[in-house]
Amino acid sequence: MAKLYFRYGTMNSGKSIEVLRTVHNYEEQGKKVLLFTPSVDDRHGIGTVTSRIGMQKKAIIIDDRIDMVELASTEKPNCILLDEAQFLTKAQVQQLADIVDTLDIPVIAYGLRADFMGVLFEGSYHLLAMADKIEEIKTVCWFCDKKAIxxxxxxxxxxxxxxxxxxxxxxxxxxxxxxxxxxxxxxxxxxx
Structure with a gap:
């Protein structure tokens, strides 16, 4: 039974590396993955998932026009992965839940939980509310050895x-x- 996963962490916790590693693992086994990233993330060019250590891969751009359910229904991937999921809207998170519930395709969304003021992002808020499984990706504080949150x-x-x-x-x-x-x-x- 497919699930909706939300894997969150702070900046510099390795979320994008984890996304790219997971894509590689599926593809190495000959399985199909749809990799998505929101259009708002343009640090390394729109539609590219890039880790801080230089690994990168082209992704499908999520914007207001995309119907992820229709795309998943047509493409029939083994898994759907998303980077920067905090930038999703409530409607886009609902599409992810629909993919899991109606198409039985697992969805793994990676992103920040909260912004620099400690306020939840819209996408994170709805993923925390709707995800079947919530997992933290950990890293250490820049100034001490405690867990960064x-x-x-x-x-x-x-x-x-x-x-x-x-x-x-x-x-x-x-x-x-x-x-x-x-x-x-x-x-x-x-x-x-």
Whole structure:
């Protein structure tokens, strides 16, 4: 029986590497995979899943026009994988659930749980509510050895705690941090 999986982690936790590894494992066995990524993620070109260590693969772009259920019904893949799932809409998460429930195709979505202010993204909110299985991909805090659970936005080495929810970036813009280090940096920023 197919399931909808949501695998979440902070920035720099290896989510994209995990997506690409999973695609490789299916394809190495001669199985078909549909790999999706939202159009909003344009760091390495729209429609490309890229890890920080340089591995990359072309993906199907998710935008308002795509019908993932229809595509899955036509293509009949063994599995569907998504990177940057936090950028999905409620309707797109519902499409993923429909794929699992009506076509019996497993769907594995990878993404952030919350933004740099600790607020859930729309896609993450609905994946947390609808996924059959929720798994954390772990990494360590940039400043100490605790588990990172938050994303800290930075500009020129200074932590930011206000701004637009979506700002595409990598290590130059975001650091994985534990709650204690996040709170410490936030407290220091408010003293300025």
């Amino acid at each position: 938050m994303n800290m936005r930075c500009k020129d080495g200074v932590a930011l705690f206000e701004g637009e929810q979506i700002q595409i970036g990598g290590n130059e813009s975001y650091l994985p941090v534990c709650r204690k280090c996040y709170a410490s940096k936030r407290k220091a920023a408010h003293k300025l």
